[in-house]
Amino acid sequence: MTNIEATTSYEAMPVVTASGDLSDPLYSLLLQAVEERATDVHLDPVENGKMVRFRIDGVIYKKSVLAADEYQRVLTQVKVASGFSIDKSFVPEEGTLIFEHKDQGRRHNIRISITPAGHGREAIHFRFLTGRSMLKDLGELGMSTQHRQQVQTVLDSPTGIVLIAGITGSGKSSTMYSIAGALDLDRHVGVSIEDPIETYIPGLRQIEVDYEHDLLMHKGLRALLRMDPDAVFVGEIRDKASAVTTARAGIAGRLVVATLHAPDPATVIEAMNHYEVPRYVTASGLRLIISQHLLRRVCQECAVERDLTEEDLDIFSKYDMTPPAKVLKAQSCSKCRQYGYNGRIAVFELTTINNSLSQEIARDAGKATLLRRFREEGGAAAIADALDKVKAGIVSMEDARQLYLNTESWRI
Numbered sequence: 001m002t003n004i005e006a007t008t009s010y011e012a013m014p015v016v017t018a019s020g021d022l023s024d025p026l027y028s029l030l031l032q033a034v035e036e037r038a039t040d041v042h043l044d045p046v047e048n049g050k051m052v053r054f055r056i057d058g059v060i061y062k063k064s065v066l067a068a069d070e071y072q073r074v075l076t077q078v079k080v081a082s083g084f085s086i087d088k089s090f091v092p093e094e095g096t097l098i099f100e101h102k103d104q105g106r107r108h109n110i111r112i113s114i115t116p117a118g119h120g121r122e123a124i125h126f127r128f129l130t131g132r133s134m135l136k137d138l139g140e141l142g143m144s145t146q147h148r149q150q151v152q153t154v155l156d157s158p159t160g161i162v163l164i165a166g167i168t169g170s171g172k173s174s175t176m177y178s179i180a181g182a183l184d185l186d187r188h189v190g191v192s193i194e195d196p197i198e199t200y201i202p203g204l205r206q207i208e209v210d211y212e213h214d215l216l217m218h219k220g221l222r223a224l225l226r227m228d229p230d231a232v233f234v235g236e237i238r239d240k241a242s243a244v245t246t247a248r249a250g251i252a253g254r255l256v257v258a259t260l261h262a263p264d265p266a267t268v269i270e271a272m273n274h275y276e277v278p279r280y281v282t283a284s285g286l287r288l289i290i291s292q293h294l295l296r297r298v299c300q301e302c303a304v305e306r307d308l309t310e311e312d313l314d315i316f317s318k319y320d321m322t323p324p325a326k327v328l329k330a331q332s333c334s335k336c337r338q339y340g341y342n343g344r345i346a347v348f349e350l351t352t353i354n355n356s357l358s359q360e361i362a363r364d365a366g367k368a369t370l371l372r373r374f375r376e377e378g379g380a381a382a383i384a385d386a387l388d389k390v391k392a393g394i395v396s397m398e399d400a401r402q403l404y405l406n407t408e409s410w411r412i
């Protein structure tokens with residue numbers, strides 16, 4: 001049986017340990033998820049049991065259907081481990097446990113949510129919190145030489161605001177950590193306020209938001225700003241008070257790097273507006289917007305070359321890019337566990353805010369105008385970076401086209 005201590009305290013989180021064996025449904029489910037690099041596991045009621053789905057590299061895959069009795073064992077184990085009542089759940093409940101891999105000895109923090117799913121049934125969601133954002137340098141994340149140079153220019157004179165934008169799960173925190181890692185933390189006092197801390201950076205003073213003890217984002221941020229910092233990292237801006245405090249810190253001569261939920265660089269300006277940061281404040285403090293998306297890395301073992309279609313050529317020509325003779329198409333093999341892809345890489349749009357763009361932001365230009373002006377002077381769209389990675393044989397044309405359809409096609 002899996003060894004689980006029933007407690008919800010964070011100091012002594014319940015551990016699903018190495019002693020687990022494969023006949024134990026919870027252990028074998030989590031083991032499979034770890035080995036397939038899943039970030040999320042979903043268990044939902046279907047007619048003949050519970051459907052198991054994994055999210056891997058951002059995509060949902062249906063894995064199996066757990067029989068009712070097996071599911072019941074998993075549910076009971078999870079409830080005991082998380083300190084939930086083992087009676088039926090009528091409200092959503094959240095807990096945490098640690099899974100320890102039998103062979104690798106690696107520990108994985110997992111957040112568990114159990115929600116009622118109608119007719120007295122329950123659904124479970126597991127989110128793997130660790131192992132997702134190990135500290136990497138910007139090049140490893142997928143940032144081009146030119147983009148890294150734009151970041152370096154800011155780090156060479158570390159003042160002003162850098163906003164890292166993307167949708168949920170687009171790798172914003174990893175980029176923030178990489179920038180913190182690139183800053184000389186022996187010579188600069190670096191502090192962060194995060195919700196939650198995903199990776200610990202040597203030399204960075206990191207504070208985690210704690211709702212239970214009323215340590216809210218803006219309160220932590222204000223406390224940190226009194227501690228003589230040179231660089232402040234904020235993950236992420238989600239309310240007016242944090243946005244205003246972040247912006248003020250950025251115009252007071254410090255470097256402030258913050259993540260923000262926005263699909264493109266123009267929406268970043270609108271988001272700051274929405275949080276009631278005056279346009280002139282954003283305009284005077286902002287130095288760089290990093291907008292990003294994650295795409296899957298095509299498996300190099302099994303991918304095959306294919307010719308480009310008219311539609312593919314059309315996308316390349318929209319961005320004035322020379323198309324390659326062939327592009328890679330994902331297949332499947334044992335190396336990629338038949339998924340056709342292996343891990344992910346970020347694609348970026350970096351907008352350095354020069355004087356003229358700053359004036360554009362201050363004069364209240366609309367989203368479409370801002371986006372056009374950003375791309376005239378700031379830098380190319382993220383889709384251009386994706387197409388570069390298609391040319392380099394890292395990303396499939398299929399995924400680049402999907403990004404284009406999701407983010408760009410309706411603008412042109």
Ligand SMILES: [Zn+2]
Nearest residue numbers: 299302333336
């Ligand atoms: Zn493969």
